[in-house]
Amino acid sequence: xxxxxxxxxxxxxxxxxxxxxxxxxxxxxxxxxxxxxxxxxxxxxxxxxxxxxxxxxxxxxxxxxxxxxxxxxxxxxxxxxxxxxxxxxxxxxxxxxxxxxxxxxxxxxxxxxxxxxxxxxxxxxxxxxxxxxxxxxxxxxxxxxxxxxxxxxxxxxxxxxxxxxxxxxxxxxxxxxxxxxxxxxxxxxxxxxxxxxxxxxxxxxxxxxxxxxxxxxxxxxxxxxxxxxxxxxxxxxxxxxxxxxxxxxxxxxxxxxxxxxxxxxxxxxxxxxxxxxxxxxxxxxxxxxxxxxxxxxxxxxxxxxxxxxxxxxxxxxxxxxxxxxxxxxxxxxxxxxxxxxxxxxxxxxxxxxxxxxxxxxxxxxxxxxxxxxxxxxxxxxxxxxxxxxxxxxxxxxxxxxxxxxxxxxxxxxxxxxxxxxxxxxxxxxxxxxxxxxxxxxxxxxxxxxxxxxxxxxxxxxxxxxxxxxxxxxxxxxxxxxxxxxxxxxxxxxxxxxxxxxxxxxxxxxxxxxxxxxxxxxxxxxxxxxxxxxxxxxxxxxxxxxxxxxxxxxxxxxxxxxxxxxxxxxxxxxxxxxxxxxxxxxxxx
Numbered sequence: 001x002x003x004x005x006x007x008x009x010x011x012x013x014x015x016x017x018x019x020x021x022x023x024x025x026x027x028x029x030x031x032x033x034x035x036x037x038x039x040x041x042x043x044x045x046x047x048x049x050x051x052x053x054x055x056x057x058x059x060x061x062x063x064x065x066x067x068x069x070x071x072x073x074x075x076x077x078x079x080x081x082x083x084x085x086x087x088x089x090x091x092x093x094x095x096x097x098x099x100x101x102x103x104x105x106x107x108x109x110x111x112x113x114x115x116x117x118x119x120x121x122x123x124x125x126x127x128x129x130x131x132x133x134x135x136x137x138x139x140x141x142x143x144x145x146x147x148x149x150x151x152x153x154x155x156x157x158x159x160x161x162x163x164x165x166x167x168x169x170x171x172x173x174x175x176x177x178x179x180x181x182x183x184x185x186x187x188x189x190x191x192x193x194x195x196x197x198x199x200x201x202x203x204x205x206x207x208x209x210x211x212x213x214x215x216x217x218x219x220x221x222x223x224x225x226x227x228x229x230x231x232x233x234x235x236x237x238x239x240x241x242x243x244x245x246x247x248x249x250x251x252x253x254x255x256x257x258x259x260x261x262x263x264x265x266x267x268x269x270x271x272x273x274x275x276x277x278x279x280x281x282x283x284x285x286x287x288x289x290x291x292x293x294x295x296x297x298x299x300x301x302x303x304x305x306x307x308x309x310x311x312x313x314x315x316x317x318x319x320x321x322x323x324x325x326x327x328x329x330x331x332x333x334x335x336x337x338x339x340x341x342x343x344x345x346x347x348x349x350x351x352x353x354x355x356x357x358x359x360x361x362x363x364x365x366x367x368x369x370x371x372x373x374x375x376x377x378x379x380x381x382x383x384x385x386x387x388x389x390x391x392x393x394x395x396x397x398x399x400x401x402x403x404x405x406x407x408x409x410x411x412x413x414x415x416x417x418x419x420x421x422x423x424x425x426x427x428x429x430x431x432x433x434x435x436x437x438x439x440x441x442x443x444x445x446x447x448x449x450x451x452x453x454x455x456x457x458x459x460x461x462x463x464x465x466x467x468x469x470x471x472x473x474x475x476x477x478x479x480x481x482x483x484x485x486x487x488x489x490x491x492x493x494x495x496x497x498x499x500x501x502x503x504x505x506x507x508x509x510x511x512x513x514x515x516x517x518x519x520x521x522x523x524x525x526x527x528x529x530x531x532x533x534x535x536x537x538x539x540x541x542x543x544x545x546x547x548x549x550x551x552x553x554x555x556x557x558x559x560x561x562x563x564x565x566x567x568x569x570x571x572x573x574x575x576x577x578x579x580x581x582x583x584x585x586x587x588x
Contacts, residue, residue: 002248020056027288036297037067041088061089076270078243083281085231093222100225124172125153136174161205171208202229249332261315271311278308283329292351362386371401374409439471445559452550453495480581496568503563523553
């Protein structure tokens with residue numbers, strides 16, 4: 001099966017079992033400052049995992065774009081990636097462990113054709129905060145009939161998921177692995193040793209708990225199932241390949257690098273794989289608005305591009321831009337995702353140009369020294385923007401020594417630098433989607449007023465392109481190609497503050513999607529909405545003949561009236577990405 005067929009068969013399988021398909025969310029989490037990127041399909045669903053009613057019901061499924069860099073040092077082997085697609089399905093207070101395990105196993109064996117005897121599983125062993133997962137163990141052993149010797153019991157370090165950030169939903173998980181048939185690496189060899197014998201293909205998370213910010217675990221009123229299966233790994237086994245880089249969506253990129261470099265993939269597998277992985281990740285991140293920069297998500301994109309540049313130089317591809325690979329990325333995913341090739345290529349080329357001179361200097365410095373100190377690593381990072389892993393990789397390739405003490409010195413200097421930086425942006429990663437503080441709720445309402453004011457000042461065609469709200473500020477992205485003038489900014493502020501001063505009630509109505517459209521509610525009308533939606537109105541109800549100031553489809557929560565908001569102030573207006581502007585605002 002090619003990747004396109006696996007995606008379709010997965011969604012069809014779960015639709016047949018009562019699940020509604022939802023679209024992939026952006027790689028940049030909306031209203032969730034606890035993470036830089038969407039690393040799992042559950043991120044956009046946190047309010048519903050905590051009990052909020054989802055408009056499509058209790059059973060959902062999707063194919064979600066994900067980006068993780070915690071395993072970046074492993075990229076180059078046969079299975080690790082930073083960008084990947086997660087096949088996900090959820091039960092929001094409906095079925096639980098037993099049914100979920102059967103669904104996952106049936107999909108593997110009945111649809112993908114996996115051999116039951118090749119599958120090993122793990123379950124949570126239990127500790128002082130939560131008991132042994134007896135139900136999952138019994139389901140695998142007695143109902144699925146996986147032999148007990150292939151059921152492994154592990155602690156929280158292996159079989160517990162979440163929460164994302166400081167607090168939130170979490171719980172035990174059961175993971176599935178394909179036994180590749182290789183010899184055991186030791187007598188204790190199992191899925192937890194992470195050798196090449198066992199390759200993880202899926203994770204069923206059973207969200208029974210909510211971790212509070214004080215570290216305590218409370219039972220959730222609503223038990224949920226959150227399941228994620230990695231598309232690329234499933235394709236690897238389905239297509240009988242030895243690595244995720246050999247599957248159908250990767251090969252065009254591999255072949256393009258061979259063409260541009262004159263080198264063979266089999267001779268330089270690690271360099272090829274890192275370039276392929278990083279350019280895919282950078283392309284999708286830029287496509288969703290993460291422009292290379294020196295902070296936040298933009299810095300992750302910068303690291304990915306710069307590391308890929310170093311690998312192209314090792315393949316003697318100097319003078320050939322990474323942007324030459326973008327068309328292959330766009331084409332490989334053209335039937336699933338819309339990627340702006342010109343925009344992505346432009347951003348990659350700009351980043352390469354910035355990096356070229358500093359890279360030459362940094363690599364010459366590395367080459368001139370027998371041993372690199374932590375101070376040298378930090379200076380190359382802080383002054384010249386060369387990521388430490390790039391310097392260390394190049395040093396090791398050249399046979400230069402980077403000792404454990406040197407690395408520790410670097411990380412100590414980095415931590416000190418980060419602590420100082422964090423002082424200037426305290427609270428940036430607090431909260432998250434489950435944050436319903438009064439301050440956050442008021443800023444949600446302010447975002448609605450802001451959109452309405454922008455439409456009044458600029459154009460009725462202005463639409464929201466993303467947002468991120470904490471208790472301290474709101475960040476709002478919208479489609480507009482020009483920098484706002486100071487007069488326009490002032491006019492938007494004045495309009496919002498007039499509505500706040502008028503103390504207008506904020507009304508919520510549940511209605512059908514058709515009625516929401518007829519009422520001119522703002523929103524992108526696609527598959528994310530179900531038959532019933534919540535519509536928040538500032539001004540008049542949907543039955544009034546007078547048009548309201550603001551009417552939007554939204555999950556909430558919101559203030560009861562605009563008078564609760566205080567004073568609205570735009571702190572910054574800037575470019576977010578091609579054709580998208582960004583406003584940062586506060587309430588005082």
